[in-house]
Amino acid sequence: MNSVRVSLGDRSYDVLIGDGLLSKSGAIVKRLNIGRDAVVITNRALWRVYGKTLKRSFNRSGISVKPEFLPDSEKAKSSHTLLKVLNHIAAYDKKRSIFIAALGGGVVGDLAGFASAVYKRGIPYIQIPTTLLAQVDSGIGGKVAIDLPAAKNLAGAFYQPKVVISDIDVLMSLSPRQIRNGLAEIIKYGAIKDKALFAYLEKNYKKAVHLDKRVLAHIIMRSVRIKARLVANDEFDRRGKRIVLNYGHTIGHAIEAASSYSNRYNHGEAIAIGMCAAADIACKLNLLKRDGAERIERLIKKCGLPTRIRGLKFSKIYEAHLHDKKFMQDRNRFVLPLIVGIAGIVEAIPDRVITEAVKKRLFN
Numbered sequence: 119m120n121s122v123r124v125s126l127g128d129r130s131y132d133v134l135i136g137d138g139l140l141s142k143s144g145a146i147v148k149r150l151n152i153g154r155d156a157v158v159i160t161n162r163a164l165w166r167v168y169g170k171t172l173k174r175s176f177n178r179s180g181i182s183v184k185p186e187f188l189p190d191s192e193k194a195k196s197s198h199t200l201l202k203v204l205n206h207i208a209a210y211d212k213k214r215s216i217f218i219a220a221l222g223g224g225v226v227g228d229l230a231g232f233a234s235a236v237y238k239r240g241i242p243y244i245q246i247p248t249t250l251l252a253q254v255d256s257g258i259g260g261k262v263a264i265d266l267p268a269a270k271n272l273a274g275a276f277y278q279p280k281v282v283i284s285d286i287d288v289l290m291s292l293s294p295r296q297i298r299n300g301l302a303e304i305i306k307y308g309a310i311k312d313k314a315l316f317a318y319l320e321k322n323y324k325k326a327v328h329l330d331k332r333v334l335a336h337i338i339m340r341s342v343r344i345k346a347r348l349v350a351n352d353e354f355d356r357r358g359k360r361i362v363l364n365y366g367h368t369i370g371h372a373i374e375a376a377s378s379y380s381n382r383y384n385h386g387e388a389i390a391i392g393m394c395a396a397a398d399i400a401c402k403l404n405l406l407k408r409d410g411a412e413r414i415e416r417l418i419k420k421c422g423l424p425t426r427i428r429g430l431k432f433s434k435i436y437e438a439h440l441h442d443k444k445f446m447q448d449r450n451r452f453v454l455p456l457i458v459g460i461a462g463i464v465e466a467i468p469d470r471v472i473t474e475a476v477k478k479r480l481f482n
């Protein structure tokens with residue numbers, strides 16, 4: 119088992135990465151002393167596969183388990199579901215010492231974390247991320263949220279878990295598309311902060327795609343280390359350190375929004391295209407050499423991720439990118455790769471450069 123510390127003073131916690139951790143989760147949680155009654159927020163499909171192992175492990179450590187099921191889609195991150203979950207918790211919370219466990223991907227983790235932050239103004243929670251994306255990204259860092267009709271993740275908080283238990287075994291049931299979804303974020307970590315991780319992926323991408331556990335454990339740990347360091351330096355996203363995590367996300371989010379968050383593009387697929395476009399922008403501004411951009415695009419393609427936009431109108435993507443949260447007083451702001459492994463923040467990029475980079479990726 120590997121362990122990465124997220125150092126945040128009295129809010130510090132460990133991210134544990136390894137095989138078979140679900141069956142040890144009871145003992146791990148018991149040591150934290152955060153409660154004796156777990157409300158496990160998850161969905162029915164995940165509970166059918168992993169519920170028994172988790173329950174047995176928790177019960178063996180003297181922790182009771184009450185599952186709370188969410189619908190299995192982004193729609194679960196709604197105010198309606200949140201209130202339902204809070205009411206269920208309130209009904210259950212009689213003479214108990216409860217904490218919340220999020221067993222699932224980013225949808226479950228974001229809603230469960232937010233419910234934990236607001237119930238009684240905050241109760242302890244733990245993350246048991248079950249997607250590759252959640253293990254390397256959403257499960258760590260304490261950004262928790264629900265979506266509002268006006269925008270995704272619009273109501274949220276910074277609320278850190280007490281531990282993150284990332285069991286590599288649970289990734290074995292993910293679809294290839296979900297694996298690629300997470301790989302996109304791992305490519306991002308390599309491109310912005312870790313040239314050795316990037317090179318390792320170039321060598322081992324096939325093994326990663328085919329769920330080689332040793333390779334997965336390595337790339338998850340390298341990614342988590344980067345995220346943990348950035349979070350430790352900028353817990354509340356105010357010091358400009360976490361922003362590099364948005365490489366590929368400005369255009370990526372615009373692609374997701376322009377396709378109305380439909381199944382056409384999942385998050386990883388959208389940011390894969392966004393990373394290629396941002397690399398093109400960096401080349402155009404003479405900040406990145408052409409072979410650097412080609413290297414990034416090559417790895418994205420090898421992992422089976424898209425590099426082109428299909429079936430979307432330029433005007434919709436352009437309109438969506440104007441609403442990006444990273445815009446500062448009307449000046450755009452992009453995270454751009456400077457060389458593979460190092461990124462910079464660039465503001466006020468001429469419109470025509472962005473337009474050209476997006477149009478180059480459009481195929482209808």
Ligand SMILES: NC(=O)c1ccc[n+]([C@@H]2O[C@H](COP(=O)([O-])OP(=O)(O)OC[C@H]3O[C@@H](n4cnc5c(N)ncnc54)[C@H](O)[C@@H]3O)[C@@H](O)[C@H]2O)c1
Nearest residue numbers: 190223224225226248249251252255256261288289291292
């Ligand atoms: N909080 C953050 O910092 C942060 C960062 C990135 C993304 N997010 C959020 O994360 C969400 C996306 O998360 P996601 O990509 O994990 O998607 P997800 O939670 O929707 O999970 C994807 C699908 O995989 C299924 N699944 C989960 N684990 C599985 C397993 N082990 N085996 C088989 N199927 C499994 C889920 O049931 C779901 O159908 C978005 O809502 C996004 O806003 C949050």
Ligand SMILES: [Zn+2]
Nearest residue numbers: 303367385389
């Ligand atoms: Zn992302």
